[in-house]
């Protein structure tokens with residue numbers, strides 16, 4: 001119930017629309033009564049008393065009432081749609097905003113496809129209870145009330161006969177609802193898993209093809225998709241039993257009205273016109289009851305979807321980007337890490353790491369795979385919060401720094417640069433929203449990327465494809481270097497690419513990187529000997545500890561891990 005109330009709380013922001021909708025619904029429902037009332041009068045005055053002249057006015061009243069009913073219905077639908085779309089827009093926006101603020105750790109533990117299902121499918125599923133919940137629920141309840149009052153005024157005993165099945169309907173609805181939420185939860189979970197698999201497989205389509213794993217993957221997909229089918233069939237079976245049972249209970253009401261009505265007429269306690277009135281309106285009592293059953297089903301489905309959406313909304317935010325102190329301006333880029341400990345989960349990843357980068361220095365991080373190099377870079381970006389120790393930039397402790405100011409001071413070039421599926425220009429705007437074309441071309445030139453961008457069919461406006469798939473690896477790298485150059489940050493974090501490119505491209509990239517690192521503090525996860533040779537200090541990491549530090553020659557002379565790594569040709573020439 002709490003979940004349902006929370007869904008409806010999204011409508012509270014629009015009281016005017018809610019009231020207008022309520023007024024239209026009441027007027028529309030009142031118009032329903034004209035037909036049975038006029039039918040009763042036609043029977044008494046026109047048929048029984050032979051006043052044929054008054055038939056036309058009765059018919060006019062009926063047609064005007066029908067027109068008014070449909071006109072109010074038109075207004076109600078319009079208002080309802082506006083109302084509901086505004087509420088859903090608010091919800092979607094709130095969810096997206098939340099997603100942007102969640103910790104990276106949260107994303108590490110979840111599948112992208114499942115998150116997308118929550119935004120793209122679970123929100124609209126919730127939306128249905130907002131649309132139909134109000135539209136059907138409100139009108140149905142009003143209709144039941146108004147029709148019941150009307151029936152009571154005409155003949156209490158017939159009205160009670162018509163209402164007799166209601167206890168049975170309530171018990172049926174209770175039995176159905178008891179386990180419905182669980183059934184729908186299984187459907188939503190299975191759908192999320194299927195979409196997650198679909199997302200993974202489409203992202204990894206090259207790997208699937210290259211390993212000729214299409215048939216295997218198809219089999220796994222069918223298994224996941226089968227779970228969605230089975231979950232849906234369970235829901236449908238329950239509905240198949242519930243819906244006709246409820247319809248049968250309604251028929252008991254019709255039968256009782258017929259029997260009791262005939263008995264009352266037979267005993268002279270009621271006129272036949274009253275029974276006629278009942279049969280012209282009684283559908284308006286049972287019809288909303290059927291709609292309430294459908295609404296009950298929809299509410300259970302929406303509840304399961306809403307639970308998945310609210311789980312995201314209830315997660316703790318990462319520290320908000322504007323909390324904390326801004327970094328001093330201009331920033332010199334003095335970074336100091338002292339006794340840093342960090343764990344992603346239970347196992348500790350970094351153990352007492354200490355290192356320093358003076359303004360303008362290049363610090364190389366080397367070490368075997370899993371040693372903790374990227375973790376240090378992640379902590380410098382404050383993608384994760386560190387547990388113990390200290391990281392300062394120009395003397396300001398990182399975990400007390402305003403994230404927005406920190407991230408504007410840092411340029412991060414990853415090994416496999418991510419490009420968004422949009423024009424080159426949009427990808428560069430990420431670094432500087434108001435960058436002029438001239439500034440873009442300068443950055444592209446410094447990154448040795450101007451040549452190939454000019455050769456693209458639409459230059460800066462060429463769409464690069466998903467993850468930049470329409471560009472080569474070397475082109476993507478140079479574009480991401482241009483992006484960092486355009487940002488012009490005082491501190492640079494660079495994960496050098498290991499992917500082999502031809503020597504000509506390698507040279508172009510190296511030149512671009514050299515220009516990028518000029519006059520900045522740079523932390524480089526280094527794979528190339530040329531970068532390492534030029535670094536001011538090299539730190540060798542092993543199992544989360546700094547085990548050696550010094551220049552290239554000092555470390556070679558030390559004859560330790562670094563010398564061993566160099567011998568194993570671990571570092572590319």
Ligand SMILES: Nc1ncnc2c1ncn2[C@@H]1O[C@H](COP(=O)(O)OP(=O)(O)OP(=O)(O)O)[C@@H](O)[C@H]1O
Nearest residue numbers: 108344345349367368369370371372373374375376
């Ligand atoms: N997001 C994460 N969640 C949990 N554990 C992680 C995460 N990222 C890295 N790790 C673990 O932390 C350890 C250090 O990883 P890290 O990526 O820092 O190593 P690395 O030195 O950069 O390795 P490589 O050179 O292979 O990129 C590894 O054992 C890794 O499994």
